[in-house]
Amino acid sequence: MTARLDDASANPGGQDAQMLTALVRLRGALQEAALPLDLPGTDELRASRQQMLDQLEDYVIPRVMTLDSPMLAVVGGSTGAGKSTLVNSLVGKRVTTPGLLRPTTRSPVLVHHPDDAHWFGQDRLLPDLKRVEHATDDPDSLQLVASETVPQGLAILDAPDVDSVEERNRQLAAQLLAAADLWLFVTSSARYADAVPWQFLRQAADRSTAVAVVLDRTAAEAVQTVSTHLARMLSSRGLKDCPLFVVHEAPVDSDGLLPPGHVGDIRGWLESLADDTAARTAVVKQTLDGAVRSIAHHVHPVADAVVRQAEVASGLRESSRRAYDLALADTRRATADGTLMRGEVLARWQEFVGTGELLRSLEDRVGRLRDRLVSAVKGKPQQADRVVVAVESGLELLVLEHAEEAAERAAEAWRQQPAGQELLSSADADLSRASRDLRRRAEQAVREWQTDVLELVRAEGADRRTTAKFLALGVNGLGVALMVVVFSQTAGVTGVEAGIAGGSAALGQKLLEAVFGDQAVRGLATRARQLLDDRVGDLFAAEEARYTALVDAVSVAPEAAVAVREAVRRVDDLRFAANQP
Template sequence: MKHTKDVLSDGKMLTETVRLRGALQAAPLPLDLPGAAPLREARAMIIDQLEDYVIPRLMSLEAPLLAVVGGSTGAGKSTLVNSLVGHRVTAPGVLRPTTRSPVLVHHPDDGAWFGPDRLLPELKRVDHATDDPDSIQLVATDAIPAGLAILDAPDVDSVEERNRILAGQLLAAADLWLFVTSAARYSDQVPWEYLKQAAERSTAVAMVLDRTPADAVQTVSTHLARMMSARGLKDSPLFGVAEGPVDDDGLLPAGHVAEIRTWLEALAHDAAARQAIVNQTVEGAIRTITYRVYPIADAATEQVGAVGGLLRLADEQYDVAVRELAHATTDGTLLNGDLLVRWREYVGSGELLSSLEAKVGFVRDRLVNAIKGKPQQAERVAVAVETGLETLIVERAERAAAAAAKAWETTDYGAALVAPGGPCAQLTRASRDLRRRTSLEVTAWVEELQELVRVASGDVRNTARFLAFGVRGLGVTVAVLALAGDDPAEDSVRRGREILATLVGQQATSELVATARDRLRPRLEALLAGERARYLAPADQWELKPEAGENLREAARRVDDLRFAAARRTGPGGHL
């Protein structure tokens, strides 16, 4: 085993398994595609095993051998642990489940190996008995030889889900399974599901047939051995523990567990044997992990494609919305309702235009009367322009959101995202602050037009004609002309254009209107881009990168390359 140990201890395998963990973390499977649920669960379990066992063990190959005592409810695990140690360290009982928090027994010199960086870091370390399932009790005793630790785990078939999950985590973090069953429970399905996993990944296992009448130990052991052989565990030790009286401390007679204790002590005193078990279990875990990674990598690639498909569906709807907005803001669609009423009031019947064209000296009084109230009317037109644009943009955004959601609903996984209570349910409507953002953009656009008018008017800014409307009024006029279309049928629009032309000329008027449209378009597109970007947010949250699948395959291949290289050096019979 020298060469395989070198592969584990030279740092390369540790580096590559850490990279593999990172590649797994970067390949979530957020969409409920067919078959994704079991792969998502497998991914989480692989990450847990890498973090709870493989990586910590590769970082500390010289750590004590950890034997986890697991098995069925009522198999006598706690009594066995107490009997092996020689005094009570864990509490057996009649009520089920009895073991609510794990108990780890180790030699005092080995305590440093079992800090939170070594074994299940999420469990709090305590030095006293506790029923807290989020704690692990550490018991230091000279009764356990250095180099060995024994952990009493919860029942694998516990009625409490938290206990079952913790039992699975602890067994996945073990170097050696001391799996306990009884004459009454040895054929139960749940324990054999765990043992099947152990056989598949070459985990070192020792079976203990406990709580069996003395005259039945041989018969039941023979049948159990056949079952073990048929399930890939023919090389695993099998120990029989006959029923016997349990003293007040919860201990069986020493002779009942002497064979198991002798075997464990021999392991503790034989560094090479311990290392062989560690290598077998670590290498088996790595082999199984890399094998199971490839379907996850394929699923990650499929998820990238599915996410991209959903985003394309959303893009199509927002592209339609952008085109509709561009048309509706340049073809006169908005020149109706309150905006048209306010605009007609502002422009008037044409008398103002006649007054502006007359000699100022003769019409000063008429001009003053004509422009009286115009600032208030201009402001009402500006408000109507802003309200009209806000309504139009929000309506188009709502329509786009509803259409995108409907497009997503054509797939089961997309429908699950936008369903009420789903992670993307908010995407079925426009964002709540869209109207506020639209108001700011439209207000900024009208103010921008005022500055354009100020620059274009040049020398006429101090004339009566300019003062009659002012910068605000003329900016609003440019806004209305831009929204009205190139060939408006509305007389008041033509009149407004004539007014503007008397100030800056026909050419400048055309340029102002064209510029106004050019300045409005990117503002509208930016607003819808913000709405569209909401569909990217879930994908960003998932952190699913296009290269996630290939990165995961490559990480698994690098680990496999090290395994195969070790197998070639080890030759026939190597565990790799």
């Protein structure tokens, strides 16, 4: 259907070419205006959007393309009103199956004159329904019946009950009525006040759809009372000008047909419309214009909803971003303020540098201290490796702790929105917890950072590798010293820990300065710090992506609202121009 309509808009012809192009563009804009997030009132707007798309594809666009095609009269109404019997009686032979078992009509039946058959191919009216020429119960099929008794220029379609017990039948009935040029709405003296049929009749009034009402199966003594009340109800609901026909209750013949005289008025009226090109065209244009006007009116709430959806999607992204930005900031702070220089990391570092004596010597002359530091750590490669392992473990736990907090914060923020709740429930995993493989990825990232640090040391010491101090400390020894300096750059802890962190940083600084000098050490610390931030940032970005991927997957397109409004504005302009005298 889409390809055919796009082709039609690319090569329009005739006086309605501009409107056809505008309607095709409106349909395309509506298709892009999806409402995937569950917000208050979205279900109704989704249904409205789908109804507009269905009417554009099933009726409006095909009808604009074929204004000269036969007028389609859809016979619809309540359960048990006698629609199938009425259709058979109007045609003069059995073309659709009546009966007591409900629902009777499951698959729509379209009766037309043989010379009009070409108007009802698969690429025309109701393109989604498969065409068949035999009786079927398949609701996705449209049975075509050619009959000489139907005047050329008219087609009659028997639709399922609008209040059927089967939802698919109700949906199909609504779809068929929306595709009609003329509603032949059938009710009975027992069902004419039912709520569901009146919902459809109100829609017809709102759309200015051409409607005729048939009061079927009415006993002679009840005709005056019921018809008068029904006429009054029609008038009060905006349908005072629609024809009202009464079919008296009567036995049917062996073929299930009512006596010809009982349906003569309806048949005569339909035949007069079929014979009068001007009258038939007026009915078609009335319904068509009403349908276009109704679509144009109901499009704007959908466009507004698209904007709202985009705002909510942006808000969800922002709330998860804030949660992980905070986690990253907390992790950066904890890896720079001496927090890591506690517990296992501190113990292994003290083993490595022998800090008991060295901490008491911090006020000694710098030259002596550097020499003593080098002597203290000389020949301790095993202790350096232990510091590396302790750093790896400490960093891993820190990342995991803040990732868990971020996941919990992000999930809680999303739960404040119905859309966020729905997206969280659709996820493959519990997003309120860190990823199951984060520990492995954190371990890998920390090891890669430690490798980065050792490479920095190697590169900086390229021309010093043969010096006594470089050989005494080794790449690993200088590497762990650089890590300690990075972890204690701001010395944000307090009390006794502040002294430990500050002393640890000072010792690491002195070790590095003994080999590289003051200026080089500052550059090394800055680069190592940035590399650590980048590694941790990548981990949290991947964790946050679990949330943003859910939003991205639902394809909220804020630009679709603009396209819808522009498209409907063009349709309105063309309607206004066409209605000018």
